[in-house]
Amino acid sequence: MKHxxxxxxxLFADCFADSHNTRLIAGAAEPEYLPxxxxxxxxxxxxxxxxxxxxxxEIAHWCVxxxxxxxxxxxxxxYAPDGRSAAQQHAFEAVEIKPQALEWLFCEAAGHPFxxxxxxxxGEPTDALPFKQNxxxxxxxxxxxxxxxxPARFVQALLDYYRPGQSLAADExxxxxx
Numbered sequence: 767m768k769h770x771x772x773x774x775x776x777l778f779a780d781c782f783a784d785s786h787n788t789r790l791i792a793g794a795a796e797p798e799y800l801p802x803x804x805x806x807x808x809x810x811x812x813x814x815x816x817x818x819x820x821x822x823x824e825i826a827h828w829c830v831x832x833x834x835x836x837x838x839x840x841x842x843x844x845y846a847p848d849g850r851s852a853a854q855q856h857a858f859e860a861v862e863i864k865p866q867a868l869e870w871l872f873c874e875a876a877g878h879p880f881x882x883x884x885x886x887x888x889g890e891p892t893d894a895l896p897f898k899q900n901x902x903x904x905x906x907x908x909x910x911x912x913x914x915x916x917p918a919r920f921v922q923a924l925l926d927y928y929r930p931g932q933s934l935a936a937d938e939x940x941x942x943x944x
Contacts, residue, residue, distance in 0.1 A: 767928065769878050771816045777923045778825060782916070783808070788836075790825065792816050797824045801837050809836060818878060819869070826868035829917040850889040858885065859897040867904035868917050874934055875924035882944050898944050909936040 771792050778790040787808050794812035797820055802809050811828050814820040827841060835841040843861065846854045866882055873880035882898050908914075913921060925932055 767877050769818045769876065771813070771818050771821050773927065774818065774821045774825075777927060778811075778821075778920070781919050781923050786836075786916075788828065790821060792821070799824070799828065799831075799836075799840050801839065818876075819873070819880075822872040822876070822878075823865065823869045823883070825920060826865040826872065826917070829868055829914070829920070830864045848886055848888050850886050852890045852892050855884070855886050855889055855892045859900075863897070863900045863904050866901045867908060868913075870901065870905050870939065871908060871913065871917065871921055871934060872924055874938065875921045876928045878928075880944075898941060902939055902941050902944065905939040906936040909934055909939070 775790045775792060778788075782788050787802060788811065789808050790811045790813065792813060793816065794814055796812075797814050798812045800806070800810045800812065811821075811824045813824045827843075828836070831841040835843075844857070846858065850858060862883075862885075870880045882894070882901055884892075884894055884897065886892075908917075912918070921934065925934070
């Protein structure tokens with residue numbers, strides 16, 4: 767199956783351009799979220815180059831961000847680059863559970879491989895298992911308790927496009943799959 771990021775740009779626009787005044791843009795050197803402002807009437811989610819997973823990850827962050835955070839550059843989130851201390855890594859992981867769980871749902875809906883990202887290759891080593899377990903539990907919780915409206919809309923758009931007639935089930939998400 768071919769996974770072209772321009773399909774994600776179109777699917778995202780179909781879902782959210784009108785209702786949330788937001789567009790997805792490929793080709794950025796680094797991912798970034800920029801709210802609408804002078805000279806730019808739409809909010810913008812920029813993802814790295816043409817990387818399919820980068821787009822899904824940034825969409826997941828947008829889906830987690832509430833209305834107030836969507837008015838701030840990069841949603842007002844703290845971010846320390848690769849090379850984090852163990853304490854910084856734990857702080858990073860705490861805010862990445864929900865976005866990575868949603869990213870996994872998006873990947874699954876699109877039939878695209880997913881792997882948890884610790885995003886700290888040159889940093890102080892930490893045990894990845896607790897983070898992975900939290901991502902699994904959150905993905906399953908979304909499917910059992912209900913996916914919030916924005917990500918549910920995008921999951922359905924991905925399923926309709928990539929896996930027509932299919933659905934996601936909580937038992938598809940396990941630690942063994944990460």
